Amino acid sequence: MSDRAKDLNERSLQLLKALVERYISDGQPVGSRVLSKDSALNLSPATIRNVMADLEDLGLIHSPHTSAGRIPTVSGYRLFVNSLLTVKPLNAKELMRLYQGLSERDDASNMIGVASRLLAELTKMAGVVTLPRRELVCLRHIEFLPLSHKRVLVIFVTNEQEVHNKVIHTDKVFSAAELQQAGAYLNSIYCGHSLATVRAAVLKELQDDQERMNQAMLDAIKMAQLTFESDSGKDDYVLAGQTNLMGFSELSDRDHLKKLFDAFTHKQDVIHLLDQAMKAEGVQIFIGEESGYQAFDHCSLVTSSYSVNDEVVGVLGVIGPTRMAYEKIIPFVDVTAKLLGAALNPKTTAP
C-alpha cells in the first residue's frame, strides 16, 4: 500500500477526508447529498458520486448495498490517518485530569493502573498499559530464603519498592545462613545495576575462569543466574474499561465480542501486538484487520511507547471500534505516554 495519495488529486483526497470524518461522527454510510452540503468544496452530488466511484475503484471506500452511502475501508482509514488527518489538541479539562492523575508519585504498578483507567475513562473505550520492561529496572536488593527440599525462594526489589519473587530449584541444599551470605554478596556487587546488566555480568562470571572465586561466591552467582534467566518473556499489561467496548454497535456481534474478550483474558495475542507496537517509537496505529489477529478485526488500536530516561520501557494505548475519533485519540495517547514516562522517571522522584 504505497502512498495512494499520489494517484489522486487534491479534490478526491479532500472528499475522502470529509467522508471519513463524517462517517466517524455519524456512524452511518454517507451519501453524495450530505457531502455536497457538508464539505467546504462546493460540488454537486453528481460530481461527488463520480469521485466516490473512483475512490471505490481504488478500494478506499465501499458501500454496504446499492442504495446506501459509502463507508471507509481499512485502506481508506489508513490513508486518512497517514495523510489527511488533522489532529485536535486535547482540551484543558482532559489534560488536567491526565496531569493530576499521573503526577502523584506512587508505586509504579499503581501508576500503570491509573494510566490505564484514565485512558479508558476519558476515551470511553478500553485502555491498556504494559508493565515496564523488567530488563531496564534497577536492582535494589536481593535475598534468598530456604524452602523445603532443594527449593529456594528468591525475593528481589527493583526501583523504589517493587517486589518480585520466584522459586528456584538448586542442585544442593543450602542453609539459611549460607543463603543470607549469598544474598549479601550479590547485593554488594550488583545493587544499583539494571537487571539486564546483572544478567550479562552473571553469565560472564560463569563463563570466565572460575578459579578466583570461592565456592560460596560461585553458588551465589549460580542462584542469580537461575533467578534472572529468561524472565523477559513474562511481560504483562493492565487493561481497563473493557466493558466500554460492549456499548459499540460495530462490536455488537456476540461472537466478535467473545473473541475479543477471550484475547483479553488469554493475553498472549495482545502482548504480541503490543510488543510490535513497542518496537516503533511514538504513536502507532493498527486499523481493523491490520493487526493480524482475528479478535481485533473490527477494532483499532492506537498505541504509543513510553520511555524512562530516553529508553523505551513499555507501551500504552487505546482499543476501540475501527470507527473512532483518531484525531482526538492520537494526541491523547501521545500525551498520556509522555506523562506516564515522566511520572515513572526515578530521577525526578521526590525523596
Added chain:
Amino acid sequence: MSDRAKDLNERSLQLLKALVERYISDGQPVGSRVLSKDSALNLSPATIRNVMADLEDLGLIHSPHTSAGRIPTVSGYRLFVNSLLTVKPLNAKELMRLYQGLSERDDASNMIGVASRLLAELTKMAGVVTLPRRELVCLRHIEFLPLSHKRVLVIFVTNEQEVHNKVIHTDKVFSAAELQQAGAYLNSIYCGHSLATVRAAVLKELQDDQERMNQAMLDAIKMAQLTFESDSGKDDYVLAGQTNLMGFSELSDRDHLKKLFDAFTHKQDVIHLLDQAMKAEGVQIFIGEESGYQAFDHCSLVTSSYSVNDEVVGVLGVIGPTRMAYEKIIPFVDVTAKLLGAALNPKTTAP
C-alpha cells in the same frame, strides 16, 4: 418463603419438578402437552393445566404471554432446588479431570487459578475461587527493608512460599541494620504462628506494660502492627471463563452483560456476595435476584466453602444463567471444594 411444599400435594410437586427439569434442558416455555407425554405421571393435558394454574397462583411458575407454556419463577427454582432436586453424581471423566488438576502440589495461588479454570471449563460457565483467607495462614518469615524517607518495605512469607509485601510509613527513620534486627526479633517470636494470632499478640504487647521491652523491641512490634492491621478486607478472587457467559441467550441483553462484567472488574459486589456464601458451610445457592445485586439478576451462583484443617478459608463457585443444570452443578461445586481444600492442606504436602 417457608416451605411451600406443604401447601401442595405430591402430584403438584412432581409436576413442578418435571416442568423445571424440562425447562432447564430445553430452554423454552413448557406447555401442558409436553408435560403430559413427558412426565411419568400419566395425566391429560387438561388436568395438567389445572395444576399449573394452581402453581401459577402460588407464584412458582409464570407464563411470558397467553399462548406460551410456563417457566419457573425464582421461587419455583428455589422450591425445586430445596426439595425436589435429585443430584446426579459426576461422571468419571469429569471427576478425573478435577482430581488430576488439583492433586499436583503447587503454589497455592496457582492452585486457585487451576480450580477456577476447571470449574469454568467443565461447566461451560464462569468459575470463581476466592484466595484463602490470610488470617489463617501461618507466618514463616518477615523482613523489613528501608525505602526513602520514612517508608519501610515489609516482606513476609506465609505457608510454604507465598510472598506478600506492603509499604508502611513509620514515624521515624530506621537504618538497614535496625530494620534487620527488628525482623530477626519478630521472626524469633512469631514465626510459625497464624497471622490472626500474630495480630492479636502484637496488640496485646502494645497494650500491656511496655516497660519490660527495650526501644528496639517496641519499634519492631509497632512495625508488625502496621503491617498486619486491617489487611483482612483485602480479599480477592480469581475468575475464569467469563466469556462463556456471553453465549447464553438469557444474558444476551447488552445492558445486563455490561453490568455483570462491570461487577467482575470492580470486584466489590462479588466479594460481598462470596463473603456471605462463605458464612454458610457447604453448598450455597443464590438464584436470580436473591443475591440482592442487580448485576446478578439473571444469574445463579452455586458456591461451596472450602476448608483447610477443618477451618473454612475460602469459597468457590460457578456463575451461570438462572436456567442451569443445578443437579449437576451442585455436586460438581461440592466435590471441587473438597478437592481444593485437600490439595491446599499443608499437612499432606509432600516435602
Added chain:
DNA sequence: ATTGGCACTCTTCCGGCTGGAGTGCTAATT
C-alpha cells in the same frame, strides 16, 4: 469537466394475514 434529471435498486417499515401453540372454561365422563 461539471451538473441536472431520471430511472433503478435496495432497505426499512408497516399492516394484514395465517398457522401454530397453548390456554381457560365448560360440559361430559369415570
Added chain:
DNA sequence: AATTAGCACTCCAGCCGGAAGAGTGCCAAT
C-alpha cells in the same frame, strides 16, 4: 369429586406486499 375431552379464544412468529426513502449510475445538457 376428580379427571378429561372439546372448543373458543388469545397471542406470537413468520410471511407477504406495498409504500416511502435514500442513494446510486448513467445520460444528456451546460
